[in-house]
Amino acid sequence: MSNLADELKQMIIDVLALEDISIDDIDDEAPLFNEGLGLDSIDALELGLALKKRYNIHLNAESEDTKQHFRSIQSLVKLVESQAA
Template sequence: MSSLADELKQMIIDVLALEDIAIDDIDNDAPLFGEGLGLDSIDALELGVALKKNYNIHLNAESTETREYFKSVHSLVQLIESQRQN
């Protein structure tokens, strides 16, 4: 899992231009929004586009499941792995 998690962390840093953050600064289980990394809804949209482009993952912005996937790097890894199995 670590390589996909690191890949996702790098994508988050690149897509959102988080210049002061390194891969090691992002905990796999830390919240991406609010108290964790501090991302907002616009960041979520940009991440959704990047996930679609890089991993061919289609998300429903209104879905409760989607909010669950965006909780942490770990939950995004689980999403990508589950989509790859389909």
């Protein structure tokens, strides 16, 4: 598992105040929304702001690409890596 994945998991836990969850509880491939971690659209907005602050990534909330980026930790890792390149 990459350090970036752990960093993103910790960011999700911190930003969304998920006190009962540790980074080990979040599977890299599990969905972040619905049946996975159970995040909702408000959570997505907060995560989008956190990604903008921490990694200077600007996302379009209405974009289908954005929905794909937020699919799992793995897809967020790919997004951050692609923006950093």
